[in-house]
Amino acid sequence: MSGNGIGIGQRPQNRRQRALKLLWTGIWLAYLSAPVGDLLHGGHSDGVRVLGWLGLVAFVAWYFALVFRAGRGNATTVVLGSLAVLAAQSTVLALSLGREWLVLFVYVCVGAGAALPMRLARLVIPAVAALLSATALAVPDGTEYLASLLLPALLGGFSMTGVRELIRTTVELREARATVAQLAANEERLRLARDLHDLLGHSLSLITLKSELAGRMLPGHPDKAAQEVADIEQVSRQALVDVREAVTGYRRPRLPAELAGVQVALTAAGVTADLPAEPDLAGIPEESESALAWALREAVTNVVRHSGARRCTVDLVRRQTLDGPVLELSVEDNGSGGPGDGPGNGLTGLTERLAKAGGSLEAGGTRHGFRLVARVPAADTADVGSGT
Template identity: 80%
Template sequence: MSGVGIGQRPQNRRQKAVKFLWIGIWLAYLSAPVGDLLHGGHSDGVVVLGWIGLVAFVAWYLALIFRTGRGETEGVVLGSLAVLATQSTVLAFTLGREWLVLFVYVAICSGAALPFRLARWSIPAVSVLLTGVACAVPGGTTFLAGLLFPAILGGFSMTGVRELIRTTIELREARATVAQLAANEERLRLARDLHDLLGHSLSLITLKSELAGRMLPDHPDKAAQQVADIEQVSRQALVDVREAVSGYRRPRLSAELAGAKVALTAAGITAELPAEPDLTGVPEPSETALAWALREAVTNVVRHSGARRCTVELLRRQTLDGPVLELSVEDDGSGDQGGGPGNGLAGLTERLAKEGGTLEAGGARHGFRLTARVPAARAGSRDAAPADVGSPS
């Protein structure tokens, strides 16, 4: 079942029901006024009016909470809070000390619906009003100590929640903007590089095509040579385009580490990742293979493991076959990585083997561990010294 996250307004009936249930839990503290209506010895007319007043208060309270953040002016919110405060005062004076608990809801509404610059004054004002009414209502001072602290603490706690929601919304909007800007920048770079890459080739093809057309009637042998040149240029252009596109799709280990941290954090998993790795001397195909391994491992952790912590280590080791770069991803989950080695791990094994690397995956002492190794130096170069590339930070 999908819930309502912090900073997200309910979008469908299920999410609205979840929010209503969450808010409704706190209405349990209205048991004192309800008990007073049921067992307080009031006349029938007073009981009826009391029920009407309680229902009106709850309806106004829920309306104000649900409408928070939807563009209401501060004046409307202050007016609504004034109505709630007036209802609380009238009900407490007319029905007794059990109704003082309504002021706690007024204070919480103040923190939830008003910006902090106003809430820091409205919450103490509600507390002062609560104190005054409690002193005026018979026996109210015995309830004051148990209500004043929840009113102040609950009100200011809701100001923190409101700021957290506002900050979360701003961060999500900023992340979406950054992603859009990055995508636009990538499109511009791709367009610029393709223009530079193909501009010369296409211009040459156009010129040779025009030249072949002019030579064809009188010099067909020379025209044929121009056509052969056109074929050669077009084939080279095709190779260049393929290499360019392949280069854009090749993942980088530093980028995958950053993406892994975002994915694990979003899934509620504590991530321990190495700092920016030093990949000096590491062949690009080896780095790419490890980047794919990291992506596959983190995807499995997020989707299948149910883990609470994930540790990524990146080490450079010296072996009999030469220096190797070792990536290990270990989680403390159930050890279930999707029901056994699937297409992802099988394809990853083939990818690593193509670069002279290996893959080990299986249960660890506290969960699941994936270890990928690739050569850390080009073929024929064995002089790299063993050193840690990175350690969890």
């Protein structure tokens, strides 16, 4: 259940959730207008009215207690006992006061769907519907109400079970995503550890060995010791270069990862996202992919922060131009285009980054919003020049 959601079949976790659940549940009490009208205009004696009001208040209180305590880990027997009390109240009130009180059985079915596990709800809801039918047959003119109450009772109960299953599935999906993200982070840490070991293990071992050798040579053979120290300097410099290259590779943005992040960012901002399928990046230079990934990140950041758009379309296609094949990224939204008259620092820096990769950037307003188009070479310059 989300922090602000209603969470049918789950316990409210904070004051906001309790208020929302109270409001949502209270709306459906409008269907108690028939029993209330019967108490007000049914011609009952004062004593019967008092008992009727007490019975109705007791029923509503018990119903709220059942709905609000659902999801607290209550034993199934406790829930079944609460439903039995509600069913007994409904039967007694309907038999005593008339057919208008048959509507209470609908709430019993809804309570069963909201509080019971699916396997039991499938049995209890039809059982309550059967009790409704039997009571309607025993109440004067009750069969006239039966047709209009039996179907809502069944639909209300089973729809609640469906909503509960949907919420449970959603919660499990979120937990699975969190687990996958944790496993991915653990795998990335292991990969980083392996790469650093492969990069630095040999170099550090060689530095240690040569340091010990230089220490032993220093008193009697200073020239050889100096040579060993020079080798140590060379090995350490190469190790530093290797580490910098590895870190640059880790920090390089990738288009698939950026597309996944874009989906999350746009959805969280309430923007409908129209994204391409898994991109085919075969033969695309790393520098070109990195530049497009930066362009996508900058464009979507502007959409989320400044545009006020409700829809964003991202497209990624290969094109053949006179200068060779290019990979083109377009990001178009239906917003205002953001504040300001000229290009901001983000677009200026992005233009420079794309130019460094041999690409170009176009950005500007359209008839219905704002569009950014980034293009980068889809093949190495050397390959294009050689005709391969």
